[in-house]
Amino acid sequence: MSGEGSDIAGLRVLVVGASSGIGHAVAVRAAERGAKVAVAARRMDLLTELAEQIGGSAFELDVEDPGAIGRVVAEAAQTLGGFDAVVFTSTVAPMAHIEDTDVATWIHAFNVNTLGANGVLRAVRPHLSDTGVVLIASSHDVGRPRAGVAAYNASKAALNEILHSWRSEHPDLAILRVGIGPTEDTEILRGADRELLALLFKSWTKHGQLPAQMSALNDVANTLVSLVGTAYLNPSVVPEVVQLAPRIRRG
Structure with missing residues (x-):
């Protein structure tokens, strides 16, 4: 899809967690649809290559560092002149049976x-435009935990509750929580023990917790970008909770 006539053409978009997987694909699709994109993540070699590809700006960010979040968001906001949309996709999914999950995990x-x-x-709230949108990637499996991912599922469940609180205390904000189901070509299992x-x-x-097919990465990314565009262009409505599940095709 070209940028001309796109629902997000000209929007100033920050994608956090864009060095690989869904975040990377969202940044590419948003740029292709005419957005001005800044990307942030830890792996600057991958991020710099992405920024060059999409004509955007890259910022090194470790979201485990609260001080860095404020600093980097401010730099990105200055570069873009503020934000019309922010997409957060940074995720870790430690793999371990719950009895083997230590405090550090x-x-x-x-x-x-x-x-x-x-x-x-x-950090982004003061830099959002009046009809700005924040999309937070969560998990489709919250409340239905699979073996081996207790810390991941618990952290995503806690995230959901935090977003409920944001919505309760700041109903003026358009916060979209998107539960994403199994998706091809992500790095969510990167570094996991193969035997485990x-x-x-x-x-x-x-x-029955593995679908016969997974969602295609680009389909998921395009859906997220479309959700951003829909929320931005329809500012009296917030698609608060959206669940993305693989569509199992026949034959």
Whole structure:
């Protein structure tokens, strides 16, 4: 889709967690549809390459560092002249049976998935335009935890509650929580122990927790970008909670 006539043409968009996976794809699709895009993440080599590809700006950001969040968001806002949309996709999914999950694992998951998202929301709020939109990526599986991802699911459940509080205290903000189901070509399992993964896949299959097909990465990214555009262009309506699940095609 070209930028001309697009629902997000000219919008100033910050994508946090854009070095790979869904965040990377969202940045590419948003730029293709005419948005002015800034990207932030830890891996600057990947981020710089992405920024060059889309004609955007790259900012190094570790969302586990609260001080860095404020500083980087301010720099990105100055570069773009403010934000019309912010998309948060930074996620870690530590793989371990719950009895083997140590305190460091829980802290890491909550720092990135929960407190990182909350910190970004706090930082971007003063820089949002009047009809600005914040989209936070969550998990389709909250409330239906699979074996081996306790810290991930708990942190996403806590994130959901935090976003309820934001909506309660700041009903003027357009905050979209999108629960994303299994998606191809992401790095969510990066670094996981292969033997453990094999055991977990058996468990997930046994309990019907693995879909026959996953959602295509570009389809998910385009859907997120479209949600941003819809919310921005219809400022009296907030699609507060959206769930994305794989569509299982016949044959």
